[in-house]
Amino acid sequence: MEGVEADGGDAVQSPLAKWKNEVSRTFRYYLDRSAPYTFHRWLGTLAAASIYILRVYYGRGFYVISYGVGTYILNLLIGFLSPKEDPELEAPDGASLPPKDNDEFRPFVRRLPEFLFWYATTKAFIVAFLMTFCSIFDVPVFWPILLCYWIFLFVLTMKRQITHMIRYKYDPFRKKKYSGSKSD
Numbered sequence: 001m002e003g004v005e006a007d008g009g010d011a012v013q014s015p016l017a018k019w020k021n022e023v024s025r026t027f028r029y030y031l032d033r034s035a036p037y038t039f040h041r042w043l044g045t046l047a048a049a050s051i052y053i054l055r056v057y058y059g060r061g062f063y064v065i066s067y068g069v070g071t072y073i074l075n076l077l078i079g080f081l082s083p084k085e086d087p088e089l090e091a092p093d094g095a096s097l098p099p100k101d102n103d104e105f106r107p108f109v110r111r112l113p114e115f116l117f118w119y120a121t122t123k124a125f126i127v128a129f130l131m132t133f134c135s136i137f138d139v140p141v142f143w144p145i146l147l148c149y150w151i152f153l154f155v156l157t158m159k160r161q162i163t164h165m166i167r168y169k170y171d172p173f174r175k176k177k178y179s180g181s182k183s184d
């Protein structure tokens with residue numbers, strides 16, 4: 001019924017489809033307006049994460065959900081720290097000459113921009129919080145093993161990422177400024 005054509009050629013939408021479209025448009029409007037307020041957005045995410053952590057702590061369960069959220073956020077973090085164009089893939093078999101100081105200026109472009117990283121992280125905590133209300137997700141598990149495994153995974157992944165950053169000489173945290181050409 002959503003895409004039914006009327007006699008004039010206009011698509012007639014059901015009231016539910018119109019409402020869904022309006023809610024989606026309003027959500028996108030406020031999401032776009034929040035883009036410049038990085039600190040406040042991350043503060044909201046911290047609040048959502050705190051509420052979720054308190055729910056898990058006082059509920060004494062849902063450790064598998066927490067492990068899944070932690071692994072998902074680790075995956076997002078790797079995308080956030082990685083360059084959009086991987087230097088390993090540009091050069092044959094991973095070997096390339098080190099960049100010189102007088103090479104052309106190439107700014108660091110992330111594979112996963114900060115806004116999308118924030119949005120996915122916030123959604124992950126909200127979905128995980130909602131999942132704690134369904135008892136089917138409360139799988140009995142010995143949580144210290146999951147925590148140790150996640151820490152092990154985090155250390156190995158970060159070691160590999162930091163090695164990659166040092167090898168190809170990029171720093172995702174410090175912004176390089178273009179200084180112009182040095183003509184003598």
